[in-house]
Amino acid sequence: MPEQLVLQKLLATPMASAIVENGLDQVGGYVTEASAVVGLRTPTELLAAYGVDAAPDFADVVRFEQPRLATFTKPSDSERPWRDFPHGFLLGGSLAPVWRMSRTRFSYGAEYWRIRSDGEQKCLSHYAGAGRGWVGAKRWRPPSPVVGTLARWQGREFFADATAETVLLTALTENGPAGFDQVRPGAWSATVPLSECEVFERVYTAQVDGIPVRILRRAGDTAEVLLLSDDPADAQRVGAGLVEAGVFEAVVDARRLTNVQGVENQWVSSADK
Known part of the structure; x- marks a missing residue:
């Protein structure tokens, strides 16, 4: 897959609600290449590419960089009660590749977009890392230590949001490590060079x-x-x-x-x- 690939995920209503209401930080399942679906400018066009015949007022998507350590597989070719993509592409003329992505946390800077029926697109929120979560979400749920990236730094383990050159470390503890800033009660974060970390x-x-x-x-x-x-x-x-x-x-x-x-x-x- 290309370096710095930006992915797009169409959000089913329960997942969209979970992000807004509960700060859902996990993602997986069907994803596609964001640049390949840029021509699908309305909810009707976007849903049609997924085999859904509907004309809602809006559709919600998340756009995010390919998460480190996530794995990608071709969609199933088995007979299922939902529309699948056995040839590895969305339907219609976009020729957008589609993959099944393993479960992980959203990558730092992921953006929640709303696409309206008149073609307007608006970014409603962004993901600010394991300690801060989705900006503006009603709740924050502590990240799971068995989903998404961690890092070892100076002999300790932290939740980790890795970018090109740095890692945002997060510790969930009553008293934060030296040099960490408190981002919410019981959560502390600090940015360190990627070269100093072991990400896993x-x-x-x-x-x-x-x-x-x-x-x-x-x-x-x-x-x-x-x-x-x-x-x-x-x-x-x-x-x-x-x-x-x-x-x-x-x-x-x-x-x-x-x-x-x-x-x-x-x-x-x-x-x-």
Whole structure:
């Protein structure tokens, strides 16, 4: 994929609401190249490229740089109850490539845009990192340590929002490290050179009733999980709900998790070149 690729994600209504109401900081699923859909100037044109025949007053999208350590795969060619893109392109004449992106945090500076039926486009918010979240959102939810990038710096681990030359480190603690600024109660951030950091992510997978899942968050006796399958029959077996086309999530009793495995993926500078 090209260096500094800017992606665009069409937001289903539940995801748009989750960003505005709860400060949702995770993204994955279908994404496309933002520059390839610039000609889709109205909600009707944009939705048609996704196989949706509708003419709403507006459609919401997020535009963001390709997140570090995110992985991309071709959409499924299996028969599903939603429109898929087995050839790897959106529908119609845009010839915009489309991928399934692994779950991660939004990259720093991601922008939430509203496209209106008259063609007007307006940026409503931007993502200011793990500690600040979406500017203007009604709530902020602490980031998950098992979704998105982390960094080791001076012997400690932090949430990390990496840009071209720097890393915005965030610590969730009552008393912040020396040199960190408090950005909200219990959250402290500082910007350091990328060259001083080791950037990585931790990914935990498991099975629930024999169905492969990725663990998104643990809280007490429960776990939020993402199904690593887009088969509705698997979702029904686990008791997962459809959050957007091809993406199922569930909150399960942690005792249902079996075969839990973890991997640490390291980012190296040559990966962006």
